[in-house]
Amino acid sequence: MEKQIYGFYNYSMTDIFKIKELASTPVRVLVYEYLNEHQKALSLKYIESDLYDLDRSSIFRTLKTFVDHKIVHTIHDGSGSVKYALCQEGCNCDPSDLHFHFYCTTCEATYCLLDLPVPSVSLPTGFVISQANMVLSGLCNNCNS
Amino acid sequence: MEKQIYGFYNYSMTDIFKIKELASTPVRVLVYEYLNEHQKALSLKYIESDLYDLDRSSIFRTLKTFVDHKIVHTIHDGSGSVKYALCQEGCNCDPSDLHFHFYCTTCEATYCLLDLPVPSVSLPTGFVISQANMVLSGLCNNCNS
DNA sequence: AAACCAATGCAATAAAGTTGCACCTAACTA
DNA sequence: TAGTTAGGTGCAACTTTATTGCATTGGTTT
Ligand SMILES: [Mn+2]
Ligand SMILES: [Mn+2]
Ligand SMILES: [Zn+2]
Ligand SMILES: [Zn+2]
Numbered sequence: 001m002e003k004q005i006y007g008f009y010n011y012s013m014t015d016i017f018k019i020k021e022l023a024s025t026p027v028r029v030l031v032y033e034y035l036n037e038h039q040k041a042l043s044l045k046y047i048e049s050d051l052y053d054l055d056r057s058s059i060f061r062t063l064k065t066f067v068d069h070k071i072v073h074t075i076h077d078g079s080g081s082v083k084y085a086l087c088q089e090g091c092n093c094d095p096s097d098l099h100f101h102f103y104c105t106t107c108e109a110t111y112c113l114l115d116l117p118v119p120s121v122s123l124p125t126g127f128v129i130s131q132a133n134m135v136l137s138g139l140c141n142n143c144n145s
Numbered sequence: 146m147e148k149q150i151y152g153f154y155n156y157s158m159t160d161i162f163k164i165k166e167l168a169s170t171p172v173r174v175l176v177y178e179y180l181n182e183h184q185k186a187l188s189l190k191y192i193e194s195d196l197y198d199l200d201r202s203s204i205f206r207t208l209k210t211f212v213d214h215k216i217v218h219t220i221h222d223g224s225g226s227v228k229y230a231l232c233q234e235g236c237n238c239d240p241s242d243l244h245f246h247f248y249c250t251t252c253e254a255t256y257c258l259l260d261l262p263v264p265s266v267s268l269p270t271g272f273v274i275s276q277a278n279m280v281l282s283g284l285c286n287n288c289n290s
Numbered sequence: 291a292a293a294c295c296a297a298t299g300c301a302a303t304a305a306a307g308t309t310g311c312a313c314c315t316a317a318c319t320a
Numbered sequence: 321t322a323g324t325t326a327g328g329t330g331c332a333a334c335t336t337t338a339t340t341g342c343a344t345t346g347g348t349t350t
Contacts, residue, residue: 023296023297025296025297025298026297026298027297027298028297043337044337044338045336045337054298054299055298055299055300056299056338057298057299057300057301057339057340058297058298058299060338060339061297061298061339062297062298074223076221076222076223076278076280077221077278078219078221078276078278080306080307080336080337081336081337081338082337082338095281100266102268102272102274105275105276113266113268113269116266119264121245121258121261121281123247123258123281124258124286125286126285126286126287126289127247127283127284127285127286127289128283128284128289129247129281129282129283130250130282130283130284131223131250131281131282131283132280132281132282133221133222133223133278133279133280133281133282134278134279134280135221135277135278135279136240136266136268136274136276136277136278137274137275137276137277137278138272138273138274138275138276139272139273139275140271140272141269141270141271141272142271144271144272144273168327168328170327170328170329171328171329172328172329173328188306189306189307190305190306199329199330200329200330200331201307201330202307202308202309202329202330202331202332203328203329203330205307205308206308206328206329207328207329225305225306225337225338226305226306226307227306227307
């Protein structure tokens with residue numbers, strides 16, 4: 001149980017919290033495990049509806065904390081609500097760590113396209129990049145038939 | 146006046162409305178000219194604050210109509226509000242027509258990087274792309290000094 | 291045990307987006 | 321031309337999402 005392998009990481013959840021210098025708390029454990037089970041980018045509303053015994057603001061602040069500690073990254077897919085997904089091992093949330101996402105306009109799922117890294121682009125003079133939000137949208141494989 | 150060259154187009158605004166099969170109305174004219182003057186992606190709130198004699202919902206519906214008629218495209222830059230920018234001549238709002246954007250986290254301006262087209266990526270089997278929202282963020286040339 | 295501090299739940303609020311409806315206006319019809 | 325119609329606009333209400341204040345809880349430190 002304690003040594004179970006979690007998500008994208010070769011570490012247990014407990015180890016990850018230690019590495020990211022974050023106290024392990026009931027809400028954090030539940031939210032982390034929930035994200036880990038789904039392996040997709042999920043909205044606060046979606047998480048809240050499943051973890052209904054937790055308060056929305058607690059989940060919200062937990063996600064914010066996860067973002068601050070680079071345990072999850074956010075995706076703005078145009079659906080109207082922010083999606084959250086677990087980072088991969090070694091992710092520092094720099095553009096070079098990030099990847100494209102795919103938003104299905106039918107089932108509204110948002111996927112991390114882990115094997116599609118953000119390309120390094122040459123920006124106009126004076127522009128300095130620190131973040132990236134790459135979203136393709138259309139039909140996912142489940143909805144395309 | 147009537148023959149003035151507007152924005153990205155080699156056509157007058159009146160011509161564009163005809164091409165896009167859209168009636169020319171007072172609000173549409175003002176919103177179009179406003180977007181055209183700024184050559185940037187702007188939020189509803191921002192437009193509203195300048196065109197203060199127009200109603201928010203009228204501007205909102207006008208922008209929606211412009212999007213439907215492919216006169217403007219939307220950008221979700223993570224700022225919390227949708228940005229709108231004029232399309233270029235010949236734009237059909239397909240991914241191949243679209244380009245990267247840059248959101249400055251300091252001045253909150255969103256730029257169309259017209260010379261950075263969306264690359265064609267190979268998606269997993271079964272995924273069909275229809276839209277793209279590419280946003281880099283950081284410091285713009287004005288704020289970087 | 292007392293003090294402390296972060297986490298949590300609850301409730302209120304802010305911010306953005308959206309809609310119903312009445313009125314207006316300009317184009318069309320008779 | 322007068323009447324009719326359809327779409328555009330303004331106003332106000334409302335929905336959804338995001339965010340914050342504050343009191344309470346619960347574990348850790350002194
Ligand atoms: Mn991702
Ligand atoms: Mn653009
Ligand atoms: Zn789908
Ligand atoms: Zn700037």
